[in-house]
Every structure is written in structure tokens, then in C-alpha cells.
Amino acid sequence: MLDWREIDTVLLDMDGTLLDLNFDNHFWQEFVPLRYAELHGLTLEAAKVALAPRFKAMEGKLEWYCLDYWSEELNLNIAGLKQELAGLIAVHPHVVEFLEAARGRGVYLLLVTNAHRDSLSLKMEKTCLHRFFDRIVSSHDVGLAKEQCGFWQRLQDQHVFEKQRTLLVDDSLAVLRSAAAFGIAHLVSISKPDSRRPIREITEFPAVEDFRALMPGLL
Structure with missing residues (x-):
């Protein structure tokens, strides 16, 4: 589905794309x-009812992804709680093979995540995926969430890439819409971000269940 002769740069999301979203879903919805x-x-149940509107109000904003914000808001050590559940952090199937193939082809690899730096550090420590990337960018460094319209211009200003020769793989449709509006040419969604939930039906963007589908033509 991709012509790798037309792609020089790959932007990869972390949670739900490279990593199983089960960790984050369980963490925020249960733990x-x-x-x-x-x-x-x-x-x-009463706690879930109390928290739901507070979480909903921050969706798509940088605060939603900020562990410091939620630690203060909820009077909980969110980073510490993530450490308690770190055993649930898992890499999706065929991710490592894809990253190895992309590096072998000389593709410029950027990990571009909304994750707070504390969460990002924990997940890289557990998975060692950082070794594959030329750069790792948190939206907290950029000052905007990926869903926000100015994010991609700031990213391009800091890490030069050609929009027409760039691929973004992300499980968030809101993020993909934002990237499309900016003009990134190649966009792919992940249809099964959480291994314990059903495959999502996605028609708005090309969608793959796992990275095996992106491998043809890459090797």
C-alpha cells in the first residue's frame, strides 16, 4: 500500500501505535x-463517574497528557503509579522488524508522541525502542498537542522534513486529521491499538492492524 521510493521520513506515534494501548487504557480507566x-x-464506580468529565474536558489538549497536571489535579503521584503497572507495557507485534527494516533502508525515523517525558522515559526503559530513532519528540517539548493545528509546523521548524515525502503512522484519528490539514502526504492509522479490544473499522484513512502490512517494498 506504500511506495517506499516516495518516503524519506517516518513519524511514528508511541501509545497505541508502537505500544499496546492496553497499558494506558487500563491505567486511566481502572487503576x-x-x-x-x-x-x-x-x-x-463513583470515582469513575467523578473523573470522567474531568478527563473529557482535557481531551486533545496538552494537559491531558501531562503527568504533572494530573498529579496536582488528583493529588496522586501519577508517574509513580505508572511505575507500579510497568509490567503491562508491551510492544505491538512486528514493530521491531519494521523499525529494523526502516533503519536498514536509511529512512529518517522520528518518534513523535504526546506522552509526557516521565511516561516516555519509562516506556523506552522497558522496551528499548529508543535505539531505532534519529530523534524522539514529546509534544510537551513543542508546547502543543499533536491534535492542535500548530503542532506540525513547529515540529517541521525544529526537525526539517519534506511533507510530500513523509509518512505518519498514528492510532488517533484526530492527530491524523491535524497532520492531513498540515499537508503530510502519507497517513496510516492503526486499527487495533489495544490488543484486548476489537479491531476498529476505519474508512477515513488507510488502516493496518499491525506493522506487517507496511513491510512490502521496505526490505
Whole structure:
């Protein structure tokens, strides 16, 4: 589905793209509410009801991804709680083979994530994927979330790439829409970001279940 002769740069998301989103889904939807419930003497369901609108209000904003913000808001050590669940961090199938092939072809590889630096460091420590990338960029360094329209221009200003010869792989449709509006030519969505949830039906962008589908023509 990709003509690798037309691609020099690959921008890769982390959570849900390279890594199984089960970790983050479980962390924010179950583990944080559990600890919040313990802190405030609530049932788990009551904690989920209390937290849901607070989480929803921050979706797509940089604060949603900021561990410091949520630590202060919830009076919980979010980075510490992530360490407790670090055993759930897992790399999606065929990711390493893809990264090895891309490096072998001389593709410029950028990890571009909304993850806070503390979360990013934990996940790179657990997976060792950092060794494949020319650069690793957190949206917290850029000052905007990837969903926000100015993010991609700032990224290009800092890490020069040609939009027409760049591929972005991301599980977030909002991020892909933002990148499309900026003019990145090659866009691919991940249809199964969470290994424990069903494949999503995606028609807006080309979609793959795992990185095996992107390998033809790369080797």
C-alpha cells in the first residue's frame, strides 16, 4: 500500500501505535480511578463517574497528557503509579522488524508522541525502542498537542522534513486529521491499538492492524 521510493521520513506515534494501548487504557480507566477512590473513600464506580468529565474536558489538549497536571489535579503521584503497572507495557507485534527494516533502508525515523517525558522515559526503559530513532519528540517539548493545528509546523521548524515525502503512522484519528490539514502526504492509522479490544473499522484513512502490512517494498 506504500511506495517506499516516495518516503524519506517516518513519524511514528508511541501509545497505541508502537505500544499496546492496553497499558494506558487500563491505567486511566481502572487503576487511577481505583487509587482516587481509595484516597477519597469512594466506590470504584463513583470515582469513575467523578473523573470522567474531568478527563473529557482535557481531551486533545496538552494537559491531558501531562503527568504533572494530573498529579496536582488528583493529588496522586501519577508517574509513580505508572511505575507500579510497568509490567503491562508491551510492544505491538512486528514493530521491531519494521523499525529494523526502516533503519536498514536509511529512512529518517522520528518518534513523535504526546506522552509526557516521565511516561516516555519509562516506556523506552522497558522496551528499548529508543535505539531505532534519529530523534524522539514529546509534544510537551513543542508546547502543543499533536491534535492542535500548530503542532506540525513547529515540529517541521525544529526537525526539517519534506511533507510530500513523509509518512505518519498514528492510532488517533484526530492527530491524523491535524497532520492531513498540515499537508503530510502519507497517513496510516492503526486499527487495533489495544490488543484486548476489537479491531476498529476505519474508512477515513488507510488502516493496518499491525506493522506487517507496511513491510512490502521496505526490505
